[in-house]
Amino acid sequence: MSDKDALDQADIETLAVRAGQLRTHEGEHGEPIFTTSSYVFESAAQAAARFAGDEPGNVYSRYTNPTVRVFEKRIAALEVGEAAVATASGMSAILSTFMALLSAGDHVVSSRSIFGTTSVLYSKFMRKFGVEVSQVVLTDYAAWEAAITPQTKLLFAETPSNPTNDIADIARLAELAKANNCLLVIDNCFCSPALQQPLLLGADIVIHSATKYLDGQGRCLGGAVVGRAEHMDEILGFVRTCGPTMSAFNAWVFLKGLETLSLRMAKHSENAMQLASWLEAHPAVEHVFYCGLPSHPGHALAVRQQKDFGGVLSFRVKGDRDQAWKVIDATRIMSLTANLGDAKTTIVHPATTTHGRLDDEQKAAAGITENLIRIAVGLESVGDLKRDLERGLGAT
Numbered sequence: 001m002s003d004k005d006a007l008d009q010a011d012i013e014t015l016a017v018r019a020g021q022l023r024t025h026e027g028e029h030g031e032p033i034f035t036t037s038s039y040v041f042e043s044a045a046q047a048a049a050r051f052a053g054d055e056p057g058n059v060y061s062r063y064t065n066p067t068v069r070v071f072e073k074r075i076a077a078l079e080v081g082e083a084a085v086a087t088a089s090g091m092s093a094i095l096s097t098f099m100a101l102l103s104a105g106d107h108v109v110s111s112r113s114i115f116g117t118t119s120v121l122y123s124k125f126m127r128k129f130g131v132e133v134s135q136v137v138l139t140d141y142a143a144w145e146a147a148i149t150p151q152t153k154l155l156f157a158e159t160p161s162n163p164t165n166d167i168a169d170i171a172r173l174a175e176l177a178k179a180n181n182c183l184l185v186i187d188n189c190f191c192s193p194a195l196q197q198p199l200l201l202g203a204d205i206v207i208h209s210a211t212k213y214l215d216g217q218g219r220c221l222g223g224a225v226v227g228r229a230e231h232m233d234e235i236l237g238f239v240r241t242c243g244p245t246m247s248a249f250n251a252w253v254f255l256k257g258l259e260t261l262s263l264r265m266a267k268h269s270e271n272a273m274q275l276a277s278w279l280e281a282h283p284a285v286e287h288v289f290y291c292g293l294p295s296h297p298g299h300a301l302a303v304r305q306q307k308d309f310g311g312v313l314s315f316r317v318k319g320d321r322d323q324a325w326k327v328i329d330a331t332r333i334m335s336l337t338a339n340l341g342d343a344k345t346t347i348v349h350p351a352t353t354t355h356g357r358l359d360d361e362q363k364a365a366a367g368i369t370e371n372l373i374r375i376a377v378g379l380e381s382v383g384d385l386k387r388d389l390e391r392g393l394g395a396t
């Protein structure tokens with residue numbers, strides 16, 4: 001049995017460490033970083049054949065790079081997709097998908113509770129190119145259905161949602177997409193393939209901000225799109241032409257990150273579960289949003305659809321914005337930053353940062369109250385994290 005056949009049968013933990021592995025004639029064990037912009041041909045005839053696409057091989061790193069290729073193969077294997085395209089950031093993964101698969105006059109239905117910059121992409125830039133986006137409540141399937149028009153080409157959702165952990169039934173959205181000749185695109189950033197594999201549930205395309213859990217240590221920006229070869233060819237065409245390419249160095253960092261993905265996601269989930277349960281019982285806390293808690297409306301679906309519940313939770317303190325800010329400012333271990341998916345726990349006040357662009361009505365619809373705090377739970381000792389929060393909570 002060759003290495004390749006062995007990996008065809010492999011579990012996700014093995015794929016995360018080994019899928020797509022490349023070894024040059026030097027016999028290196030770690031993946032090599034190809035820091036080169038272009039590639040040398042052996043003859044004029046070979047150059048002509050490479051440019052014409054008659055011979056496979058490298059031409060220029062905006063087109064292909066061996067280190068980036070390993071990352072693409074590995075993330076495709078983890079998401080169980082035919083192919084993947086790496087991009088310079090999560091936003092360029094979303095942009096490249098839209099630019100490659102949509103035309104002026106097309107329509108998109110998207111969940112409302114999505115990454116803030118994705119909303120800006122819809123309202124400021126996609127509209128400029130004649131693509132309209134309707135946004136609906138993630139879990140309101142009647143609203144999804146009602147928003148679909150004959151022009152609708154894509155359904156786009158993030159589940160679990162940020163920051164309240166609402167859970168959409170991916171298989172149900174996939175059925176709706178299929179019945180209406182649309183593609184279902186899932187931003188799988190919060191779960192990573194270690195916890196949720198949307199393509200296996202019927203989604204057509206998965207998007208990642210590799211910046212978050214795929215790296216896992218807050219080192220660099222990157223993104224990926226995974227799906228069927230016919231769609232990935234179109235998206236690759238956009239990336240090659242327009243240039244939101246992943247760098248070889250960043251691809252190498254993500255390969256190192258992926259090696260520990262399953263371990264990290266298990267620990268992020270375990271820490272978040274313990275912190276959420278502790279917060280739910282805390283007298284200074286009004287409500288906790290974490291899909292791992294039986295009290296969460298999406299809990300049963302998350303149990304069915306996800307392997308675990310992930311690292312992001314949010315909670316409302318008793319009181320107003322002052323109380324929330326007091327708790328945040330009293331922390332000494334957690335980092336006050338909007339990023340997530342890092343070994344370091346981060347804490348943020350969504351109403352005035354990540355979701356500050358929303359108007360009052362949109363905030364109310366998304367559950368973003370002034371007393372809401374989001375925590376992306378890292379890999380520190382959960383006892384220390386509780387003590388860090390207790391400083392501020394005890395004082396409220």
Ligand SMILES: *Cc1c(COP(=O)(O)O)cnc(C)c1O
Binds near residue numbers: 090189223
């Ligand atoms: C961060 C994030 C993005 C954007 O990714 P960047 O790498 O920052 O461009 C998209 N979707 C979700 C859910 C995110 O958390």
